[in-house]
Each structure stands twice: as structure tokens, then as C-alpha cells.
Amino acid sequence: MDILVIGAGPAGLYFAWKMAARGFSVHVMERDAYEKIGHRLDSFHIDSEKFAEFEMPPPEADSKELITVFGTGVNKSPYGHHPKTVHYPFHVMRLSPFLHRLVDYCKEQGVTFSFETAFSEFIFETNEGKNDGKNIIGVVGVDKSGKSIKCHSKLVVDSTGMTSPIRTTLPLDYGIETFQISPEEQFYVILRYVNWLEPTEMPSKGNTGWTFYKTWVAPAPEGTDAIIGIGQPLSYEKGENVFVDFEETISLPKYEVIRIERGSTPYRRPPFSFVADNFLLLGDSACLTKPFSGEGITAGWTLAKIAIEHITPLLKANLPLDTSHLWGINARYNKDQGAKFAEMLAQIPAAANTTKKEMEYLFKHDVIFSALDFEGMNRNYELQIPFRKLLRIVSVLVWGLVTGRYSWKNFKGLIGSLGIAGKLRKHYEAYPDHPTNFPTWTRIASVLWDDVPKMQ
Numbered sequence: 001m002d003i004l005v006i007g008a009g010p011a012g013l014y015f016a017w018k019m020a021a022r023g024f025s026v027h028v029m030e031r032d033a034y035e036k037i038g039h040r041l042d043s044f045h046i047d048s049e050k051f052a053e054f055e056m057p058p059p060e061a062d063s064k065e066l067i068t069v070f071g072t073g074v075n076k077s078p079y080g081h082h083p084k085t086v087h088y089p090f091h092v093m094r095l096s097p098f099l100h101r102l103v104d105y106c107k108e109q110g111v112t113f114s115f116e117t118a119f120s121e122f123i124f125e126t127n128e129g130k131n132d133g134k135n136i137i138g139v140v141g142v143d144k145s146g147k148s149i150k151c152h153s154k155l156v157v158d159s160t161g162m163t164s165p166i167r168t169t170l171p172l173d174y175g176i177e178t179f180q181i182s183p184e185e186q187f188y189v190i191l192r193y194v195n196w197l198e199p200t201e202m203p204s205k206g207n208t209g210w211t212f213y214k215t216w217v218a219p220a221p222e223g224t225d226a227i228i229g230i231g232q233p234l235s236y237e238k239g240e241n242v243f244v245d246f247e248e249t250i251s252l253p254k255y256e257v258i259r260i261e262r263g264s265t266p267y268r269r270p271p272f273s274f275v276a277d278n279f280l281l282l283g284d285s286a287c288l289t290k291p292f293s294g295e296g297i298t299a300g301w302t303l304a305k306i307a308i309e310h311i312t313p314l315l316k317a318n319l320p321l322d323t324s325h326l327w328g329i330n331a332r333y334n335k336d337q338g339a340k341f342a343e344m345l346a347q348i349p350a351a352a353n354t355t356k357k358e359m360e361y362l363f364k365h366d367v368i369f370s371a372l373d374f375e376g377m378n379r380n381y382e383l384q385i386p387f388r389k390l391l392r393i394v395s396v397l398v399w400g401l402v403t404g405r406y407s408w409k410n411f412k413g414l415i416g417s418l419g420i421a422g423k424l425r426k427h428y429e430a431y432p433d434h435p436t437n438f439p440t441w442t443r444i445a446s447v448l449w450d451d452v453p454k455m456q
Contacts, residue, residue: 001025001026001027001151001152001153001154002019002024002025002026002153002154002155002315003016003019003024003025003026003027003153003154003155003157004026004027004028004029004138004139004151004153004155004156004157005026005027005028005029005157005159006028006029006030006119006139006156006157006158006159006160006166007028007029007030007031007158007159007160007161007283007285008028008030008032008037008099008103008113008115008159009037009099009159009160009161009283009284010098010099010102010283010296010297010300010301011159011282011283011284011288011297011300011301011303011304012028012157012159012282012283013028013099013102013103013105013106014054014056014102014300014301014304015157015159015282015304015307015308016028016106016111017102017105017106017109017111018055018304018305018308019308019311019312020106020109020110020111021109022308022312024312024315025110026106026109026110026111026112027111027112027113027114027151027153028106028111028112028113028114029113029114029117029119029139029141029151030113030114030115030116030117031116031117031118031119031160032115032116033115033116034100034103034113034115037096037099037100037103038095038096038097038098038099038100039096040095040263041095041189041191041261041263042094042095042096042191042193042221042261043067043092043093043094043095043191043220043221043227044092044093044094044095044098044295044297045090045091045092045093045218045295046090046091046093046295046297046298047088047089047090047091047298047378047379048069048089048090048091049089049379050298050301051091054298054301054305056301058091059091059093059098059101063097064094064097065093065094065097065098065101066091066092066093066094067092067093067094067219067220067221067222068092068219069089069090069091069092070089070090070092070206070207070219071087071088071089071206072085072086072087072088072206073085073086073088073090073206073207073208073209073374074086074206074207074208074209075208075209075210075211075369075371075374076208076209076210076211076363077210077211077212077359077360077363077364077369078210078211078212078213078249078356078359078360078363079249079250079356079360080210080249080250080251081360081363081364082360082363082364084363084369084370084371084374085371086371086374086375086378087371087375088374088375088378088379090207092218092219094221114141114143114149114151116143116144117141117142117143117144117149118141118142119139119140119141119160119165119166120139120140120141120142120148121139121140121169122136122138122139122140122156122169122170123136123137123138123139123140123150123152124136124137125137134171134174135277135278136156136174136276136277136278136279137152137153137278138150138151138152138153138156139151139156139166153278154278154315154321155278155279155280155311155321156278156279156280157279157280157281157282158279158280158281158282158285159282159283159285160285161283161284161285162181162186162264162265162266162284162285162287163181164181164281164284164285166285167271167281167285168180170276170279174276174277174279175273175275175276175277175323175435176271176273176274176275176276176279176281177271177272177273179271181266181268181287183234183235184233184234184454185266185267185268186233186264186265186266186267187231187232187233187264187265187266187267187289187294188231188232188233188234188235188236188238188239188262188263188264189229189230189231189239189262189263189264189265189294190229190230190231190236190239190240190243190260190261190262191227191228191229191260191261191262192227192228192229192257192260193220193221193224193226193227193257193258193259193260193261194220194224194225194226194227194228194255194256194257194258195224195225195255195256195258196225196226196253196254196255197253197254197255197256198253198254199253200253206219207219210246210250211352211359211363211369212352212354212356212359213230213242213243213245213246213250214230214231214232214242214352215228215229215230215231215242215243215246216228216229216230217229217252223258224258225255226255228252228255230242230243230246231294233267233454233455233456234455234456236262249356265284265289265294265296266284266287266288266289266296267289267291267294267455268287268345269287269342269345269449270286270287270288270338270341271286271287272438272441272442272445273330273438274286274303274329274330274333275323275326275327275329275330276323276326277321277322277323278321278322280307280311280326280329282300282303282304282307283296283300283304284296284300286300286303288300288302288303288341290341290381291341291344291345291348292344292348292377292378293378299337299341302333302337303329303333303337306329306332306333307329310326310328310329310332311326311329314326323435324434324435327433327434327435328433330431331431331432331433334428334431335428335429335430335431337381338428338431339424339425339426339428339429339431340380340381340382340425341381342421342424342425342427342428343382343383343421343422343424343425343428344377344381344382344383344421345424345452346417346420346421346424346452346453347383347417347418347421348455349417349452349453349454349455349456350410350413350414350416350417350418350453351368351369351414351417352455352456353410353413353453353455353456354410354414355407355410357405358400358405358406358407358410361400361405361406362396365396367392367393367396367397368383368393385418390418394415397411397414397415398411413453417452417453420448420451420452423448424445424448424449424452427441427444427445427448428445
């Protein structure tokens with residue numbers, strides 16, 4: 001077998017489908033039953049323009065996948081003022097039917113599946129002089145009856161999700177970090193599916209968000225009127241406490257809650273390397289989520305697409321899929337999307353950790369929270385701050401200090417984070433083209449990340 005993908009999530013299935021379409025033998029091992037994949041959260045969104053970029057057919061208009069498509073969204077200040085209309089289209093979809101469609105695409109290309117089969121351990125081949133004499137050549141899975149199943153392959157792909165039982169059990173010297181994602185390194189999402197109990201002007205097709213609370217109202221699947229969502233770092237408890245504050249400040253129409261869903265995504269820097277000998281990380285296993293929204297599907301597809309384009313000629317030429325041959329995946333990703341995400345992970349906490357009064361002031365003066373800023377984050381994955389814009393940010397903040405609308409502590413934090421963010425981006429754009437220089441690059445990156453503020 002050429003490729004073994006562990007985990008039937010969006011990134012793993014996308015990779016399996018596209019590699020099989022190029023003529024390679026691919027098998028997918030998934031812990032859950034087919035009927036239960038994608039059960040964690042019912043709804044999600046994808047940037048509408050990304051379907052073409054990733055050669056992914058959008059859902060049919062009358063399919064059970066599609067909830068709605070909207071072209072604009074509105075972001076409001078902490079007190080519901082200074083709306084910023086963002087012209088950027090999204091498809092709102094249901095996750096489980098979407099994954100089932102990806103499974104169908106995979107099967108059409110000859111991908112085989114083992115559902116209800118959990119990863120147990122790696123299969124190693126002796127390889128003197130590297131990785132303490134071990135080289136991954138497959139895995140052992142255990143099916144629902146308790147039977148062990150051995151799967152050998154040229155490449156093992158970890159797409160198991162945030163808990164990543166594969167990555168975290170790699171040998172410590174295998175070349176990929178084995179950290180566990182702590183509770184403080186997650187973004188906790190609570191979705192309330194509601195029906196309105198009174199007439200409302202809340203948009204039925206668009207999205208309205210309140211950045212300070214990380215709360216939004218969006219279209220819901222048939223049977224409910226809307227989703228009221230909130231995402232917070234640290235814990236679900238914090239999310240519920242912030243939601244109380246939100247409802248005390250922002251007047252929503254009366255509603256009844258039909259059901260509540262909870263889920264979390266990684267919110268931390270990804271591993272410094274996604275590849276090792278015969279091994280690749282994808283999706284949430286690689287901590288790939290957009291820093292400004294927590295959405296991870298298209299972020300994960302970016303790395304998957306790079307990997308597909310890089311691995312295809314290696315397999316066709318029958319070259320080994322060792323670290324040195326796979327290294328270009330690291331370099332290409334980290335010099336582009338990785339660099340942008342690193343910059344934003346450093347920028348966003350200082351801006352988001354402001355007080356209500358301070359964020360209201362920023363919204364009023366279009367500083368960091370302008371419509372163009374929101375659109376740029378969605379479309380280009382970056383908050384562009386040229387020199388003239390930086391001067392205006394500083395002048396507005398200084399005036400806020402003088403008038404008592406902005407604190408000195410948060411002023412220093414925001415300006416400081418912009419400096420750290422710029423250094424991180426430049427460092428990632430200089431990601432080494434060969435693993436020889438990786439240890440030095442990693443040491444510098446670790447020091448820079450130590451200075452990045454945490455989301456509160």
C-alpha cells in the first residue's frame with residue numbers, strides 16, 4: 001500500500017481522495033462508525049471562493065449538506081454599535097453529510113476503508129543510524145471485535161484530530177513534537193440552536209458577530225431559526241460566563257433553545273515540523289486552524305494540497321519518503337500560510353484582550369477592527385499594517401491614552417505584540433529549506449513564541 005490515512009476527517013479524506021485520483025493505493029482507518037463521522041458539531045462554514053481553489057465541488061443547492069450561502073456579514077462593537085459590513089461569501093454546511101460525500105469521492109477513486117478501527121501501535125522496521133534504529137512502515141489497528149489489523153504502507157498520515165493519539169505517541173527522537181494540547185490551548189465553541197419567539201430583524205441568511213464576546217448569530221439547519229454561537233479560550237465555563245455578559249449587554253429577540261452543541265479546536269502554534277520518515281501530519285493533528293475564527297477545514301486543506309503536489313512525484317519516481325525528501329512540504333507551508341498564521345497568533349490576543357470600553361473606542365475609529373481588516377483576515381489570512389496605517393493606529397491609541405479611553409497597559413501590549421508578530425512572520429518566511437538548519441531555526445522560533453501573549 002502506498003498511503004495509510006488514519007482519521008476520516010476533512011483533511012484526511014481530502015488527501016486520500018486526491019492521492020487516489022493520482023493513481024496511488026490508499027487506505028483510511030477510522031475509529032468511528034461510518035454513520036457517526038462528523039458527529040461532534042452539526043454545522044460549519046467554508047469560504048465560498050475556496051471550493052474552486054481546492055477543486056472541491058460545492059454542495060448542491062437542494063442537498064442535505066447545505067444550510068445557506070451568504071455574501072456579507074456584520075461585525076459590531078461591544079455595545080452593538082459601529083457595524084462593519086464585510087463582503088466575503090460563506091457556505092454554511094452540515095458536517096456529517098459533507099464527510100459522507102468525501103467518503104463517496106474516495107471510494108470512486110478506489111480508496112478502501114476500515115471503520116470502527118482504532119489505532120493501537122506503530123509497526124517499525126530496523127533502520128540503523130536513524131530514529132534509534134526504528135523507521136515507521138505501518139500501524140496496527142484494533143477493530144470493534146478486538147481483532148488486531150496490521151496495515152503496512154510507504155506513508156502514514158495522522159489526521160486523527162486534536163487529541164492526536166498518533167503524533168503524541170511517536171518516538172521522542174522521530175523528528176515531530178509529541179506535545180499534548182492542553183485545555184488552555186483550545187478554543188471552546190458552544191452552539192445554541194434556537195427558535196425566535198418574537199418577530200426579529202436578525203438576518204436569516206447572513207452572519208452578525210460581536211467581536212468582543214466572540215459571539216455570533218448565524219443561519220441554522222432546517223427546524224431551527226438560528227444558531228447563537230460563542231467561542232472562548234480556556235474553558236466552556238468561561239464561554240458560558242461571557243455569554244451571560246453578552247446577553248446582559250446586547251439585546252437579542254426572545255428565543256427558545258432547541259439544542260446545544262459543544263466542541264473545541266486547537267488554538268496554539270502548530271508543530272515546527274509536519275513531516276518525518278514515512279510520516280505526515282494533517283488537519284487538527286497539526287493544530288491548523290485560522291487564528292481569527294478557529295475554522296480549520298480550508299487551513300488543513302492548504303497543507304494537504306502542498307503535500308499532494310510534493311509527494312506525487314516522489315511516489316512516481318519510487319523515491320523514499322524520508323524526512324529529507326518530504327522536507328519541502330514544511331518549507332512551502334511555513335513560508336506562506338504558516339508565516340501569516342504565526343503573525344496573527346501573535347497579533348490577535350493583544351487586540352482581543354482589551355476592555356469593552358477600549359474595544360468600543362477601536363471600533364469607533366476603525367483601528368484593527370475595520371471592515372477592510374475583517375475582510376483581509378478572511379481572504380488573505382493577514383492583518384495588513386503598512387507604515388502609514390501603523391502611524392494612524394499609534395496616533396489613535398495615543399489619543400485614547402490622553403482622553404482616558406485606553407489604558408497604558410493595553411497600549412504597551414498591543415504595540416509590543418505588533419513587533420513580536422512581525423519578527424515571527426519574518427522568521428517563518430526564512431524557514432530552512434533543508435533539515436540541517438532546522439535545530440537553529442527551532443531554537444530562535446521557541447524564544448519568539450515565549451513572548452507571544454495568551455488569549456484571555
